[in-house]
Amino acid sequence: MSDYTEAEYKFEGAGGIDIAEGQEVMPFYLILDQSYSMEGDLGILRQAVEQLIAELRSDPETDDSAMLGVISFGSTAQVTIPLSRLSSIGMVPQLSALGGTDFSDAWRAYDSAVKADTARIRAKKGRIHRPCVFFLTDGEPADRRAFRNVFLTTQGKDATKMWPYVVAYGFREAPAEVLKDIAYPDFGEKLGKWFLLKDRDPKAVIEQVKNLVNQTIVQATSTNAMGQRDLQAVAPLPAANVEYGSVDEVF
Template sequence: MGEYKVREQTDVEPGQMVMPFYLICDVSYSMYDDMRALNDGVERLRKAIVGEPIVDEVAQICVMTFSDTAKVVLPMGQMSHQSSVPALSVEGGTNYGAAFRGLASAITSDSASLKAQKYKVYRPCAFFLTDGEPNDHDWHKSYTDALTYDKESGAGLKAHPIFVPFGFRDASEQILAQLAYPKGRGKYYHVKDKSVEEALKGILDIIMNTVVTAGHTAGSNQPAVVQTAPAPGSGITQGDSAYDPDYIS
């Protein structure tokens, strides 16, 4: 058995449960000085999950990047079945709309694939890691169109994720609050004076806590993702969703 890659049976039994998580990383120019820390942090996150057999068994992770376009760099899968995460490299601008559309496409495709394999799929959780503000002025419309759902009208993405923005450095808290979804339950996180690694540690905590409470939750059919408050002194602030479909960016 390799240190951070585990061999186990990979066959899928109908009825296996899976919690999909998406990590969408900003690789725009402004991230140039952060790329080493970002790559190290993502790899540490992978190793930490592999080191927790319960979490590794239930969580499946997809790593995406975005700049002018979005792409999947590590397809949805169990972390112990991967030997490493491909190196992320800096690219172009900060186009949020491209990220949102790319994520919606990945979720639609992955959900269909997992369901076809007869997995019992929990609602996905998407972590959006960014250090700046969007270049695209219509980012909010792109977000609403691609990743939200109106129960009454049936418009939007029924398979929408729980969207957890993690901004750091120059990311705008006002924009992060608009992106946290669904309203009433979604939260955003902001890491003002710390590194991208601190943000990734916060993401890992949420993944661990969410899987640990994978059993029953009381109440209505609400998302079960556990967005715990950051530890005192962590340098991370947390805020509630202010998502407004009529917000004008």
């Protein structure tokens, strides 16, 4: 089970929300697979998160409106970085292997975190946009039905008005069908996006994911600054070795 209940998260993450009254907030969350299969890649992953934060806060529009949180999961899940303004995030903690691959607990941890974060932002009269979640995994869960049910009953469109836009990134042993299950929404005009990176070099894959996440966040915050508020996952260059698509349509 998740290491954080909603009440505990409100205490542990209390210092991250630093906004002016009425400020717009665009929340972004990274959900990172830290199961045993990722153990050899955690140093690279931590470095990529540090670089992502540094690159994002160098863009004034992004640093002004974006907030970032990080959730790590294996057989348990934990909040590694509470949702915070980019300029207030210090050193990224060391990442450690967390056991097996339980997508369900990852979504339970996110559900607790986002509810607490939303309440804290609204308590400061902040204006919060729909959250965006970037989910990175190199495998698949033991029970594919279970995690989808957990997500839909906690964060699906029938469970909350603030359901997230979810972008799934997979590599190594992650099947495309599982990534499609993670991506959300699967209805209406804006469909969740999924990306299966075929490169076998974890460093190259994680760097590519970092760049795609960076571009997506910067694009979202820049369009928001112009009043357009468009959030769409950025696609890789045509030459990239990536299979990708929306929930039910391959581009």
